Structures are given as C-alpha cells and as structure tokens.
Amino acid sequence: MKNYFQWPKTLLAAILLPLNFGFSATSFAGIDVSCYPSTNIQTNAYTACDNLPALTPANDNQTNILLLLSDMGLAKLNFNQPNSPLWETEYSNVPFAAKTLFESATNKRPNARLKPNNQKTPYQEHCSSLDNGADQFSQQVKADKNLSKVEKDLLIQERQNISACDRDLALIQVNPNWSIQARQYASYLKATIAFYNSNFSIATKIYSVLTTIDQSWIKETSQYMLIRSSLNESYQSGVGEYGDLKIDKVNQTLLKNTYEHITTYFKRFPEGKYAASARGLLRRCFG
Incomplete structure (x- = not known):
C-alpha cells in the first residue's frame, strides 16, 4: 500500500478535467467550443479532437482508460466499424474522434455497478451527487435507531430542501434540544450545503x-467527501477567467491534501x- 500511494513530485492536469465520464468530444471549458482536428501526431499536448489507437498523453483520458481496459480483457473496442469511415473533417481524415470510440466500446464482463436513478448531467461535477446523495442520506437516517421519529422527519426534510446546486443555499438551524446523533447529522448537512454552494474550504x-465521530456512516462518508471537496477546491484554484486551465496556478497544497485524504480513506x-x-x-491525482 505504501509504494502504491507514493507521492509524485508533479501531478498532471488530469485532476482538473471534469469528472463526468460521458462528455462530448467537442465540449470544452470556456467560450470556444469548436473542435478542429489535426493530422499531426501529438504526444505531449492534450486534445479531445483527434485521438490515436495507442496510449499517448495527447489522447482524451477516457480513450486511454478504454485502451487500458482493453489490454486487461475487460472491454472490447471496435475501431473498424463496417460502414463507418474515418472521422471526416473539412481538412482531412483523422484516426477517430473520442466520442466514436466511447459509443462503440462494450464490456467483456457484466457491469456490477448499478446505474444511478438520476440521469441528469450537471455542468459542474460536484453537483452530480445532489439527488443520489439525498437518497442515501434519507435511507441512513431512517435506519438509525438512535434518532427519534421527529428528528428523522426533520433531517430528511432538511436534506430534501437541498435541491439546487446553482444558487446560495442557507445553512440549517440546529436545535440544541436535538440528540447528539441528530446534531451530528445536522452538521453533516451543513457541510453538504457548503459543498453544493461551492464553498469547499468550509465543507x-x-x-x-x-471523520472523528463514532457514527460509522457519517464518519466514512465524511472521509470520502473530504476527497471530493479538496479535489474541487484544487480545481477552483486553477481555473482562469474564461474557464480555461491555469496549471501553474493550481494550489499544490490542496492537490496534496486530496491525495492524503484518499490514502487515509483506504487506510x-x-x-x-x-x-x-x-x-x-x-x-486523477496521478494523471
């Protein structure tokens, strides 16, 4: 475990890429969303416009992941589709578009992961768990025997009130008469509100x-949310005026904190x- 998590001197910019696995090959941060493929074989500059059927830093990350899964026998890639020529552009033909590969790739083994009920694709990664997180919280609260029915109803209602990720959400008021368990859940909701408000430092x-309390679900989930919170705060520190990535401005301390939160979670x-x-x-930390 120690060698596996050895801290590298430099972390690549992949941590700053959106965490949504299914983004379009023509979608980029900032104003310019056009995609102009190049026939030059680039191996040191990222591009989602033209990908090669070999591992290279220039490929879209998802392309490289699919290539690795194929090598492991976990995915089947169909580069040569009948009736599907190379991706044609106004300039020339290129090996393939990233989106083309994603649509043609199939699993060689059944997917054991359940699809989330929420099929919406939020613009910001940290908003993706808004609905599913509410379901998990409600299920946990309902099952906690240390909470009274009144406390359960109040906590579930407060979580359901967190229904948006694009406006300022007010922090909930904690009743001092609640049990210690209810106050801990309420504190978790405060952190959740700060997280969806993009106030990652408070979260x-x-x-x-x-992460230091005894309640097992809150303890583990908070340890995991530390990863996402520091990851998104790292992303914030490197985003330029128009949404472009400023790698030299990424806060390296926040980046290191993300790594440490991950290793702590596994321990x-x-x-x-x-x-x-x-x-x-x-x-994503290792790029």
Missing part, C-alpha cells in the same frame, strides 16, 4: 471534524462503500 473543515476503510470512487479519484 472541508466540517467534514474533517465529522481506514479498505473495503469501504466508496472505495471504487476513491480509487478513480486517485487516478
């Missing part, structure tokens, strides 16, 4: 405290509920 502070919860997601976020 990180609250999640950090909650504390090696078979945890969010292990697969945490492992994926670790890959």
Whole structure:
C-alpha cells in the first residue's frame, strides 16, 4: 500500500478535467467550443479532437482508460466499424474522434455497478451527487435507531430542501434540544450545503471534524467527501477567467491534501462503500 500511494513530485492536469465520464468530444471549458482536428501526431499536448489507437498523453483520458481496459480483457473496442469511415473533417481524415470510440466500446464482463436513478448531467461535477446523495442520506437516517421519529422527519426534510446546486443555499438551524446523533447529522448537512454552494474550504473543515465521530456512516462518508471537496477546491484554484486551465496556478497544497485524504480513506476503510470512487479519484491525482 505504501509504494502504491507514493507521492509524485508533479501531478498532471488530469485532476482538473471534469469528472463526468460521458462528455462530448467537442465540449470544452470556456467560450470556444469548436473542435478542429489535426493530422499531426501529438504526444505531449492534450486534445479531445483527434485521438490515436495507442496510449499517448495527447489522447482524451477516457480513450486511454478504454485502451487500458482493453489490454486487461475487460472491454472490447471496435475501431473498424463496417460502414463507418474515418472521422471526416473539412481538412482531412483523422484516426477517430473520442466520442466514436466511447459509443462503440462494450464490456467483456457484466457491469456490477448499478446505474444511478438520476440521469441528469450537471455542468459542474460536484453537483452530480445532489439527488443520489439525498437518497442515501434519507435511507441512513431512517435506519438509525438512535434518532427519534421527529428528528428523522426533520433531517430528511432538511436534506430534501437541498435541491439546487446553482444558487446560495442557507445553512440549517440546529436545535440544541436535538440528540447528539441528530446534531451530528445536522452538521453533516451543513457541510453538504457548503459543498453544493461551492464553498469547499468550509465543507472541508466540517467534514474533517465529522471523520472523528463514532457514527460509522457519517464518519466514512465524511472521509470520502473530504476527497471530493479538496479535489474541487484544487480545481477552483486553477481555473482562469474564461474557464480555461491555469496549471501553474493550481494550489499544490490542496492537490496534496486530496491525495492524503484518499490514502487515509483506504487506510481506514479498505473495503469501504466508496472505495471504487476513491480509487478513480486517485487516478486523477496521478494523471
């Protein structure tokens, strides 16, 4: 485990890419969303416009992941589709567009991961868990025998009130007469509100405290949310005026904190509920 998580001197910019797996090959941050493929074989500059059927830093990250999965025998790639010529552009033909490969790739093994009920694709990655997070929170609160029915109803209602990710959400008022368990859930909701308000520094502070409590679900989920919170704060630090990436401006301390939160999660919860997601976020740290 120690060697696997050895801290590299330089983390690549992949951590700053959107976490949504299915983005279009012509979608970019900023104003210019055009895609102009080049026939030059680039191996040191990222582009989602023209991808090669070999591992290269210039490929879209999803292309490289699919190539690795193919090597492991976990995915089948169909580069040569009958009746499907090379991606034609006004300039020339290129090997293939990233989107073309995603649409043609298939699993060689059944997918054991359940599809989320929420099929919406938010613009901001951290908003993607808005609905599914509410379901998980409600299920946990309902199952907690240390909460009274009144507390359960209030907590579930407060979580359902967090229904948007594009405006300022007001922090909930914690009733001092609630049980300690209810106040801990309420603190978790405060961190969640800060997270969806994009106030990641506040969210990180609250999640950090909650990782020390005894309630197992809050403890593990808060440890996982520390990863996402610091990851998004790192992203914030490197975004330019028009949404472009300023790699030299990325806060390296925040980036290192993300890595440390991931390794801590694996140490504390090696078979945890969010292990697969945490492992994926670790890959983003290493680029």
